[in-house]
Amino acid sequence: xxxxxxxxxxxxxxxxxxxxxxxAGTALAEPASESMLSNTCAGCHGTDGVAAGPAMPSIAxxxxxxxxxxxxxxxxxxxxxxxxxxxxxxxEDAELKAIAQHFSKLPWKSTAVPTDPKLVAxxxxxxxxxxxxSCHEEDGRTQSAxxxxxxxxxxxxxxxxxxxxxxxxxxxxxVPKKMMSRLSKLSEKDLQALAHFYASQx
Amino acid sequence: MANLTxxxxxxxxxxxxxxxxxVGPARSWAAEPHVVVIGGGYGGAIAxxxxxxxxxxxxxxxxxxxxxxxxxxPLSNWVVAGxxxxxxQKHSWAEAAKAHGFSVIHKEAExxxxxxxxxxxxxxxxxxxxxxxxxxxxxxxxxxEGYTKKEYEQHPHAWHAGxxxxxxxxxxxxxxxxxxxxxxxxxxxxxxxxxxxxxxSLIAHYLKKNKPKSKILVLDPKDKFSKQGLFxxxxxxxxxxxxxxxxxxxVAGASGGKVARxxxxxxxxxxxxxxxxxxxxxxxxxxKAGQIAxxxxxxxGDWCPVNKQTFESTLHKDVYVIGDACNAAxxxxxGYAANSQAKVCVEAVIRSIHGKDPADASYVNTCYSMLSxxxxxxxANVFKLKDGEITPINGGMSPPEATPEFRKMEAEFxxxxxxxxxxxxxx
Numbered sequence: 001x002x003x004x005x006x007x008x009x010x011x012x013x014x015x016x017x018x019x020x021x022x023x024a025g026t027a028l029a030e031p032a033s034e035s036m037l038s039n040t041c042a043g044c045h046g047t048d049g050v051a052a053g054p055a056m057p058s059i060a061x062x063x064x065x066x067x068x069x070x071x072x073x074x075x076x077x078x079x080x081x082x083x084x085x086x087x088x089x090x091x092e093d094a095e096l097k098a099i100a101q102h103f104s105k106l107p108w109k110s111t112a113v114p115t116d117p118k119l120v121a122x123x124x125x126x127x128x129x130x131x132x133x134s135c136h137e138e139d140g141r142t143q144s145a146x147x148x149x150x151x152x153x154x155x156x157x158x159x160x161x162x163x164x165x166x167x168x169x170x171x172x173x174x175v176p177k178k179m180m181s182r183l184s185k186l187s188e189k190d191l192q193a194l195a196h197f198y199a200s201q202x
Numbered sequence: 203m204a205n206l207t208x209x210x211x212x213x214x215x216x217x218x219x220x221x222x223x224x225v226g227p228a229r230s231w232a233a234e235p236h237v238v239v240i241g242g243g244y245g246g247a248i249a250x251x252x253x254x255x256x257x258x259x260x261x262x263x264x265x266x267x268x269x270x271x272x273x274x275x276p277l278s279n280w281v282v283a284g285x286x287x288x289x290x291q292k293h294s295w296a297e298a299a300k301a302h303g304f305s306v307i308h309k310e311a312e313x314x315x316x317x318x319x320x321x322x323x324x325x326x327x328x329x330x331x332x333x334x335x336x337x338x339x340x341x342x343x344x345x346x347e348g349y350t351k352k353e354y355e356q357h358p359h360a361w362h363a364g365x366x367x368x369x370x371x372x373x374x375x376x377x378x379x380x381x382x383x384x385x386x387x388x389x390x391x392x393x394x395x396x397x398x399x400x401x402x403s404l405i406a407h408y409l410k411k412n413k414p415k416s417k418i419l420v421l422d423p424k425d426k427f428s429k430q431g432l433f434x435x436x437x438x439x440x441x442x443x444x445x446x447x448x449x450x451x452x453v454a455g456a457s458g459g460k461v462a463r464x465x466x467x468x469x470x471x472x473x474x475x476x477x478x479x480x481x482x483x484x485x486x487x488x489x490k491a492g493q494i495a496x497x498x499x500x501x502x503g504d505w506c507p508v509n510k511q512t513f514e515s516t517l518h519k520d521v522y523v524i525g526d527a528c529n530a531a532x533x534x535x536x537g538y539a540a541n542s543q544a545k546v547c548v549e550a551v552i553r554s555i556h557g558k559d560p561a562d563a564s565y566v567n568t569c570y571s572m573l574s575x576x577x578x579x580x581x582a583n584v585f586k587l588k589d590g591e592i593t594p595i596n597g598g599m600s601p602p603e604a605t606p607e608f609r610k611m612e613a614e615f616x617x618x619x620x621x622x623x624x625x626x627x628x629x
Contacts, residue, residue: 029511030561035256039545040566042626043538044619047251052625053618055611082600082611083568083582090566090584090596162614 034102037095041103050109054158061108065145067100069174078173080166110154110202123197126190130182140198148174157192157199164191234262235555238321238331240311240494242267242295245337245525245540247627250295252548253335254302261555263304264329265295266311266321272628273363275394276537277620282360282371283404284412285575291363293628301629314498316518333551335513336500337525337540338492340393343504345488346386348464356466359486361393370484374405377481379413384471384480385420386461387427391505392489393526393535395428396581400571401484403433406441406449407574419478420452421471422459428534429571429579429599436573436609461485491527505529510592512550512560513543522547533585533592539567541623563587570616576606578613 041059045051049060059067073079075088075096088096127133127140136142140152152160167175168183168191186194239250242265250265272293280286295306310324314336320328342359344350349357360370374383383405387398402420409416427433437443437450453459463472470479490496490504500506500515506523508515510530513522524547525540533539542565550560565585572578583597600612 029559032562032564033549036546036549036561037564039252040542040564043541043566043568043623044615046622047626047629051618051622052629053615053621055614056618056622082608082615083580086582086597087566087568087584090594095564162611 032095032098034098037091038099038102041099048106049103051156051159054113054156055162057155057159057163058109058111059103060106062100062103062150063143063145064097064100064104066143066148066150067103068097069145069148071096071100073173080170080172108151108154111156111199113156113158113199115157115196115200119193119196120200121197122190123193123195123200126186126194127197130186132182132194135179139201141201152198153201155199157195160195160198161191164194234260235332236262236264236330237333237335237551238329239263239265239335239337240267240321241265241337241339241492241525242269242272242306243337243339243525243540244537244623244627245339245544246335247272247295247298248541248544249335249337249524249548250304251298251302251627252545253551254304256548257552259303261552264331265299265304265306266323266329267295267306267308268310270294270308273367274537274620274624275361275363275397276623277616278360278363278367279397279401279404280572280575281363281367282374282401283408284371284375288364288368291367293624295628298628311494312497314494314500314518314521316498316521319520331520333520333522333555335522335524335544335547335551336494336498336506336515336527337523337544338494338527340489340526340535341492341496342487343490345389346461346464346485348466349485349487353464353466357464357469357483357485359484361397361486361489370482373482374408377413377416380415381413381481382479383409383416383418383482384469384478384484385418386471386483386485387420387422387424388486388488389423391531391535392486394569395534395536396433396569396571398486399427399429399433400573402450402452403436403440403571403573406437409449410441414449416449418450419480420450420459421461421473421478422453423455423461424459425454425456429581431602432579432599433571433573435602436577436579440574440577489526491523495523495527500527502529510590511546511563511587512554513547514550522551530592532594533565533567533583534569536567536569537623538569539565541626542566565592568619570612570619572613572616573609576613577609578616579609580612580615 045059051058071088074081074084077085135149143151237253239246250263253261253263273291278291281288299306311321312324313322320330322328358366358369360366385402406418441449443450458473458475461471461473469483470477491501491506495501495506506528508523508528513524515521515523524543526535546563553560568582570578570580579600581599583594585592586595
């Protein structure tokens with residue numbers, strides 16, 4: 001027993017010095033910067049987090065805590081996704097935090113995708129009648145890390161629509177039961193109306 | 203709470219992080235260092251734009267690009283299959299050049315003189331640089347007897363998007379129902395590893411809809427290919443793969459798939475043991491780094507060796523090679539990889555100009571493949587440098603079992619991916 005632990009100690013010592021040698025061999029580089037980690041996101045989420053694709057959300061100016069939470073939920077698998085879960089597992093927690101910090105500092109740019117005025121008007125009514133405005137204040141402009149409330153104002157409408165359909169189908173962390181049950185009663189056209197209303201709020 | 207949130211929003215919006223450049227004077231450089239970028243594709247377009255953005259406009263950037271307009275290879279298989287216009291694939295550099303302040307010279311770069319630090323252009327003009335980023339893409343080998351440049355027009359490989367894409371589409375459209383399409387993928391490594399199999403899928407989609415008595419024969423020099431399990435699964439779901447009525451037959455290299463010779467006049471391919479006549483024959487040749495890399499001694503074998511933390515050539519100082527032309531294993535030769543490498547390279551170039559060692563790098567590849575307009579699969583990987591090699595940290599492929607909604611969502615994301623990455627390059 002005693003013998004064994006000495007051997008373990010010696011082994012550990014060897015490993016440690018091997019590690020030190022390895023470190024000495026390659027000059028210690030500065031850790032990857034926030035921009036180094038984050039600029040790779042642009043391939044899907046657009047330059048500086050302003051997306052051009054209809055199914056893709058813009059992520060610029062997202063509250064850092066909200067984004068960190070989302071990324072951690074993607075990483076753990078708690079938040080359903082097609083691809084973000086696979087990508088998030090490639091990063092250390094601290095790196096996800098740095099990515100969230102980076103995007104939180106970038107300016108929001110509302111979508112240029114045109115909205116349908118009729119749908120916008122219907123959506124404005126639903127926003128009030130379905131009490132969306134009790135959490136999504138200022139017509140979807142507010143963000144709250146505490147409640148997991150993300151900005152929808154000026155977001156790409158097709159993304160908003162797809163995401164609400166997802167919320168109808170399965171549970172998401174941060175989506176309260178009340179919101180789920182309200183959403184489940186809405187038709188596809190209602191969801192389109194809400195999506196167009198929020199997208200129109202620049 | 204609302205007020206607080208709003209205040210946070212305004213503060214963040216006001217502090218616009220326009221440039222993430224490094225401050226401080228450049229050491230022993232001209233007042234305005236000049237970086238030249240050769241090639242305006244997935245790597246070069248990003249390099250030019252991000253050099254301007256990340257230096258806060260303090261670096262003069264010149265792009266040298268032979269063509270006046272650009273056709274994206276990713277999504278060009280949709281054009282071949284007839285559900286996308288080639289025009290959607292076409293882009294130009296004018297908008298990004300104006301918005302970010304770099305200039306574009308539309309001439310062929312013929313050679314690099316790494317000692318004089320100049321690039322010579324077709325017509326004799328020379329452009330001098332402090333740092334040079336080379337992103338020339340791929341060129342083709344004559345690995346199949348009887349299939350060389352001369353035959354490209356009659357039998358388009360369509361591995362460079364543009365007129366070749368349209369030509370292949372026309373050949374398919376002209377083929378009678380009951381015809382045979384032969385596809386010959388290249389050997390590794392090549393541009394877009396899942397690309398040939400996406401093409402097989404989407405041609406199958408076209409035939410199923412328009413010419414259901416037709417067949418596709420894939421004669422592959424390889425025994426396995428990218429995302430193979432996902433492709434085979436999708437082919438079973440969509441095209442009766444591995445049934446007597448399958449639209450697709452795939453022959454591995456070890457089972458006689460290796461094509462040695464082609465007779466362009468009759469459209470016949472010859473394997474070691476057999477011969478097959480196709481109504482449409484699509485040979486995708488083996489590949490190597492673009493011409494300029496060979497003209498300028500940037501290659502070792504077929505590809506350009508680079509320091510994988512910076513993408514600086516290991517053969518010439520102050521010359522960097524990114525994208526398909528460099529050896530960036532284990533990153534695949536993909537558009538997204540070139541985009542990611544360009545950003546790593548730009549940060550290293552700017553740091554070097556400021557006399558700083560490169561920082562840790564982070565690389566990503568995200569790549570979608572369509573099996574039908576409503577069915578896509580993907581691979582996504584995050585990479586880091588480990589012992590000098592680009593190593594996948596985690597990520598992976600779409601799940602082997604997934605709902606039709608999941609596959610459809612990935613197809614939607616493919617189109618969104620395209621629009622965002624095009625805007626990253628051209629806006």
